[in-house]
Amino acid sequence: MNATSTAITRRACMGMMLGALVGCRSSAIARVASGPEIAITIDDFNVNAETPHLDADSRNAAILASLRAARLQAAAFVAGKWVDNPEGQQRLALWSEAGHVVANHSYSHWNYPRVDFEAFSADLLRAEAVIAHHPTFSKWFRFPYLKEGATVEQRDRMRAFLKAQGYRMGYVTVDASDWAIDARLRKRLAENPMAPLDNYRNFYVEHIWERTQFYDGLARQVLNRPVRHTLLIHHNLLNALFLSDVLQMYAQRGWRVIDAQAAFQDPVFASEPDVLPAGESIIWALAKESGKHTGVLRYPAEDEAYERGRMDELGL
Template sequence: MRYLIFLLLFTVLSASGQEIALTFDDAPRNDTQLFSGQERSKKLIENLKKAQVPDALFFVVTGQINKQNHTRLNDYIAAGFHLANHSHSHWSADRTDTEKYLADIAKADSILQKFENFIPLFRYPYLHEGKTRETRDPIRNYLDKHGYNNGYVTIDNYDWYMDHLLQRALKEGKQVNYEILKDLYINTLWQAITFYDDIALKTLGRSPKHVLLLHENDLAALFIADLVKYIRAQSWKIISPQEAYTDPIASTIPDVLFNNQGRVAAIAKSEGWKIKDLILDSEDEKYLDDLFESKKVFR
């Protein structure tokens, strides 16, 4: 009993004062039914500012940059946010020839170096870092040699699939209940945050400075201020991504091939956790299909 009280106390004490940074992948993304790319960026910036987020990091796929959307990256910079490298072609390191993969990182780098506020962090597309040590290590060595750090995440989730469901419903001409959608987005992301924080508490004995994976999508543009408000209401603090990457886990690079659930999960795996315990239920298309259906988000 005394042990249980201690455990409870520990959980309560460790459940306050956590920190998290916001990152947005795949910028600049295309126009959708709801927003042109430009409208989306504008809304995202407005909402990040409204929520007084200290900084956000946009992981850019340079192959998606064109004459029209080029200025959106400068808009992020003008707002005080930062850019980082998410490759030129968004290939998976698990399925691409290493030489070709490295050349693709270099191509993105040469484009991004021209932008102010660029930070040499590389986020692996799909968080795939290579299926074998033979493919994984040359990429790690290359990044090291070129002054890059891994722009890892600690909170993985399926925000991209929730956005996909919204886009599909809009195309099908369905009515969207945005209030329900907002709650669902926030709740699902909050569950992901606490899921990985809990693994961190059990594995590291502390809560690290977290990095939340999001995408530069319509859901983020619509609901980021509400999400931030919700996170803060749980006594968490929003920090800048650059601060998040000063956490000791930034230099704890576990020797595992299981990297696509983020850094905390990779560290846990290296300490003997089972993969099934490191993946959240909501990181699943069928799970989200059913959830959206049961909550009647679309009509």
């Protein structure tokens, strides 16, 4: 090989290395630029309930419309008792038709620590029989109230049962109390159908943001990395009215809302924290297991009591 050829070869190699380096940096920049990520997961699915302001069909349609406008596919963790009727099945079918994951939240929505294993496991399978025919059904399970067991035997027996049935855990990373705000909202509208709603919207959006910041910060401390988050909210009037505001808030603050299927690929969802009582956000449980964050962990992790003072102050 002559000097000219050698020089050309060296320049080509340098170019390749430089291109690879730039490519790596570009990928890193793209990851940073995309921002933190979160998916929407919705629990319970009392789709037939009548509420002030919106009837059942309108409420269901409004939540679906917010997700459709954002081009998102959520995960619907369905308590079978709410959809074990023709109307409920029709309303849930709209979710599956739109591509949202349909997943198991038990049939009776029992608090597992208060129910024996045999009854609870049978109840879980009863729910599956009600929802499994929907095309987007996936074997993901989420415990009602996020309570996974009060004893080692209760916790581990259910974990083994779920694995034997082919289920994955549909853990929450960002827990919140939208249900408590929804209760206040419905009470106010029942008293005064023309009541202004701006303060409910504003409080709700900021509540979700505050809890998101808390759990994201905790995740980074415990795992030393960001996670693909899953937000827990409920199929209720509050989200029929204001889910679009929550989605807009995330976009404005640099977060990317992603499909639930993508979020649940994060390795954090394969974790099995060794804590008692078992449950809460998976981030909360991992923080408790570490023994390093006891000063910031409250129990239960989320509850109406924590938001009551501020809601009272605002007249909500």
